[in-house]
Amino acid sequence: MIKTDVVIIGAGAVGCAIARELSKYEIDVIVVDKNEDIGGDASKSNSAIIHTGYDAAPGTLESQLVVAANPMYDRLAKELDVPFRRIGAILPAITLEQFEQLPAIMEKAFKNHVYDVEYKSAAELLEMEPNLNPEVKGGLFIPRESIIDPFILCQALAENACENGVHFLPGAKVTGINVENGRIKSVLTAKGEISTTYVINSAGLYCDEIAAMVGKADYKVVPRKGQFFILDKNTSCKVNHIVLPIPTKVTKGKLMCPTIHGNMLIGPTAEDIPDKEDKSVTYEGLASIEQDVRKLVPNVCIRDTITQYCGLRPNRNPEGLHFDMYDDLYGYINLSGVRSTGLTLSVAMAKYVVRQMLWSGAKLNLKENFIPRRKGIVVFHELPINEQAALVKKNPLYGNIICRCETITEAEILDAIHRPLGAKSIDAVKRRVRAGMGRCQGGFCGPKVIEILSRELNIPVESVNKNNPGSYMVSGTNK
Amino acid sequence: MENIFEMFCDVAIVGGGPAGLSAAVAAKEEGSQKVLIIERDNALGGILQQCIHPGFGLKLFNEELTGPEYYGRFIKKAKELGVEYLLSTMVLEVNAENKIITCVNSQTGLTLIKAGSIVLAMGCRERTRANIMVPGTRPAGLYTAGSAQRLLNRQNIMVGKKIVILGSGDIGMIMARRMTLEGARVVMVVELMDYLAGLTRNKVQCLDDFGIPLRLSHTITKIVGNKRVEGVYVAPVGPDRKPVVEKEEFVECDTVLFSVGLIPENELTKKAGIKIDPVTSGPAVDQYMQTSAEGIFACGNVVHVNDLVDNVSSESAIAGKYAAKYAAGNLNAxxxxxxxxxxxxxxxxxxxxxxxxxxxxxxxxxxxxxxxxxxxxxxxxxxxxxxxxxxxxxxxxxxxxxxxxxxxxxxxxxxxxxxxxxxxx
CATH class of the missing domain: 2.60.40 (Immunoglobulin-like)
Known part of the structure; x- marks a missing residue:
């Protein structure tokens, strides 16, 4: 049996952030996940926005954590080499009814201690965002709303945690948790039993099932489906900011924003569904996105879509973000209701969790040799030409472009495969270096990446998966 | 600049497929000294390398050739005439004003090519599942017909065993036959329109001869499966091309091939500031195949998607000829x-x-x-x-x-x- 101090269940943003935070201390940590790659479920399919918390419910844990997390990202993005930009959000009022709501939204922002929200006139908004609906009456500007690469955020947190001694166990679905005398004893996984003192349940969509294993299922996860469009970088109608709709009582609505890599993202829908595995996009969902976003940006060119995807936010019933520790179950920490703000608040949640562990009596001594920095994969196409030239001279594989749409080189793909917690599947390569994320969606580079994975991992082509086991890319070689 | 390799030529051709090869031959025949093809693949021939079926050259050679036989004739001629080429070389940028091409490969590294004139012959890419917004999940087993063709004919890899093909484009129909010959079962070809998208001869030779049903006025309404494709829902469409969802039926398969059209690949063209025709999605050209940028020519599927490669060759010969004339200063006003x-x-x-x-x-x-x-x-x-x-x-x-x-x-x-x-x- 493997022995450790802490088992973190779930390698999404929250799990990875906690792992990295705990890796600053003299304590053994193992992160288990049912998936083969780090990065979770909800953490990889969302709007990729780092929120300010201006619109959270004031006074809640969610508000506290989001508001605290936002300023952390400047330093974190530098330390961990994560693509991050403070582009700001605008909240335009298109109708008079919406315009009348602005003071209340501003008031809420102040209650959440987000003081830098500003009013902008229609003319100012149209200058900031020329493609905005010209009927705009005025609106708010929220300067610290930001965009990030959500995949790289998780990878960076995990890689850095790994470098500082945290172990990751992918493909290790948790099947049970042993409790003895009111304390956590061990965690049973598809890859064996792990003896541990602490269990941190950051299983997102599946956190209620984990909680049920220790008899703490006083809530149910209600997946909230969000469908999105991604548009080509070359689309004619772009926006410079995160363009948010004025929320209604029912929904926060559908937004349009640039991604950190220059595509346009529009969505999401918000549909409560019963099935945690239902990751399908629908005619109705996609049509509703187009219809709603047109109210904000009338000329948005849906025809330029290069992909559509859907994510499931792990909402819960009763609602709200919850942090729970239990007097009758020492060592168990339950995180639930980590929904659309989860990506943002992950890094603050990590601090919060460690503080709570200290208060509950955990012995956590800071390491002397913690390595705070992580170097990302060099992005060839973003370099100036003389640096590109020098790089190819040094390593000729930078001269071999594999993904033509995103200009990704073989050297970058090999780095993705061979670095700690490296890529073992097509999607894992895609989420590390963007090969296959462009307009042809892997049509050209896919066949090459299959061969590269097969060669580098020394596995037959039919063992190359899109992501998890069972998602084989090809059925085999020919006679 | 340090580490940057420089080259000069009269006519630089971006792309060594049938369009680029034909343009290169014509440029040489027109008297150009140095004609250079820049090709991203590790061999010349372009998409024809994976088109191992016959049917090429009927118009131009009055013979039925396979893809490799067809472009083989052009490569032979190009080599005889002394056309030069760079392989495994990706063009990163075309500067239309100065006629400088920035490209990269593993041998010469970052390379600048200064040319007298440039011919754009980058071909096209396939429309994807996402371009036509087919609902459902995103499992493994979704391929464009051309990707599956590349895997099968160049890498000797079968993508799946039980296939549904969406779209009656030529590549889709040809792949229906090819996959059948390799032991896969092609359940059906589904076409949204009430007429065939590709050539009639391909329907006869690739579908009818193998008993593969063609469902006109039908579409895929949903893709099912979380790991690998498990099946699709297929429904008839009404006169408005919208699916009649009540009539949809489940069709089991492990693979869906999409043959739903081709898009001229003009990212370099657009970046160079050259005018694009919104209907063809290719550069607008004159009868010399010259684009809106003087001295920049274009030909083949990068200009407009052709049905027959013979047409591509003829049109590209025009581009090559006049690119050579331009480079020599002989293109009359x-x-x-x-x-x-x-x-x-x-x-x-x-x-x-x-x-x-x-x-x-x-x-x-x-x-x-x-x-x-x-x-x-x-x-x-x-x-x-x-x-x-x-x-x-x-x-x-x-x-x-x-x-x-x-x-x-x-x-x-x-x-x-x-x-x-x-x-x-």
Whole structure:
């Protein structure tokens, strides 16, 4: 049996952030996940926005954590080499009814201690965002709303945690948790039993099932489906900011924003569904996105879509973000209701969790040799030409472009495969270096990446998966 | 600059597929000294490398050749004429004004090529599942027909065993036959429109001969499966092309191939600031295949998606010839610009412009119709005056038509092309 101090269940943003935070201390940590790659479920399919918390419910844990997390990202993005930009959000009022709501939204922002929200006139908004609906009456500007690469955020947190001694166990679905005398004893996984003192349940969509294993299922996860469009970088109608709709009582609505890599993202829908595995996009969902976003940006060119995807936010019933520790179950920490703000608040949640562990009596001594920095994969196409030239001279594989749409080189793909917690599947390569994320969606580079994975991992082509086991890319070689 | 390799040539050609090869040969034949092809793949031939089926060259050579046999003839000629080429080399940027190409490979590294003229021959890419927004999940087992063809014919890899093909494009139909021959079961080909997207001969030879059902006026309404494709829902569509969801049925399969159209690959062209025709998604060209940027020519599927490679070769020879003339300073100035205007039932015309008073007295127009018609007359008018009539038994959006115009007859600034129904005429 493997022995450790802490088992973190779930390698999404929250799990990875906690792992990295705990890796600053003299304590053994193992992160288990049912998936083969780090990065979770909800953490990889969302709007990729780092929120300010201006619109959270004031006074809640969610508000506290989001508001605290936002300023952390400047330093974190530098330390961990994560693509991050403070582009700001605008909240335009298109109708008079919406315009009348602005003071209340501003008031809420102040209650959440987000003081830098500003009013902008229609003319100012149209200058900031020329493609905005010209009927705009005025609106708010929220300067610290930001965009990030959500995949790289998780990878960076995990890689850095790994470098500082945290172990990751992918493909290790948790099947049970042993409790003895009111304390956590061990965690049973598809890859064996792990003896541990602490269990941190950051299983997102599946956190209620984990909680049920220790008899703490006083809530149910209600997946909230969000469908999105991604548009080509070359689309004619772009926006410079995160363009948010004025929320209604029912929904926060559908937004349009640039991604950190220059595509346009529009969505999401918000549909409560019963099935945690239902990751399908629908005619109705996609049509509703187009219809709603047109109210904000009338000329948005849906025809330029290069992909559509859907994510499931792990909402819960009763609602709200919850942090729970239990007097009758020492060592168990339950995180639930980590929904659309989860990506943002992950890094603050990590601090919060460690503080709570200290208060509950955990012995956590800071390491002397913690390595705070992580170097990302060099992005060839973003370099100036003389640096590109020098790089190819040094390593000729930078001269071999594999993904033509995103200009990704073989050297970058090999780095993705061979670095700690490296890529073992097509999607894992895609989420590390963007090969296959462009307009042809892997049509050209896919066949090459299959061969590269097969060669580098020394596995037959039919063992190359899109992501998890069972998602084989090809059925085999020919006679 | 340190570490940057520099090269010079008269005519630089981006892409070594059938278009680039034909342009290179023509440029050489026109007398260009140094003609350089820049090819991203590790061999010349372009997409024809994976087209191992016959059917090429009927128009140009009066023979039925396979893809490799067809481009093999051009490579042989190109080598005899001394065409030079760089392989596994990706063009990163084309500077239209200075005629400088920035490219990269593992041998010469970051490389700048200064050219007298440039021919863009990058071909096209396939439309994807996402482009046509098919609902459902995103499992493994979704391929464009061309990707599956590359895997099978160049990498010897089968993508799956039980196949549904969406779209009746030529590659899709050819892959239906190919996958069947390799032991897969092609359950059906599903086509949204009420007519075939590709060539009729491909339906006969690839579907009918193998008993593969073609479902016209149907579409896939949902893809099912979280790991690998488990099946699709197929439904008929109404006259508005919207699926009749009540009539959808589940079809089990492990693979879906998409043969739903091709898009000229013009990212370099757009970045170079060259004007694009929104209908063809390719650069607007004149009869010399010159784009809006002087000295930058374009040919083949990067300009407009062709049905037959023979047409690509003919058109590309024009581009190569005039690119060579331009590089040598011998392309005569024109006196007047005539617009080619698509009239009744014409989707687009290539070239989009004709220059009158320059070099060529005849200009060949390639065009596609919007909807299929039988017993028609193609009518070319200069302004309101009819200058040419041509009878056709049938016209079809899947098959390209062409017509040769004498430029001296173009009195008006508009050349209008239309399809007239003979019953009315």
């Amino acid at each position: 024109h006196t007047r610009l005539v617009r080619c205007v698509p009239g009744v039932n014409i989707r687009y015309i290539c070239p989009q412009f004709i220059k009158v008073g320059g070099d060529e007295e005849k200009a060949r127009l390639y065009f596609r119709v919007q909807k299929p018609m039988k017993q028609v007359t193609l009518v070319a008018k200069s302004g309101s005056e009819i200058i040419l009539k041509q009878k056709e038994i049938r016209v079809n959006p899947g098959e390209m038509n062409s017509m040769e115009i004498e430029t001296s007859k173009l009195a008006s600034d508009d050349l209008i092309l239309e399809v007239d129904s003979d019953s009315q005429a």
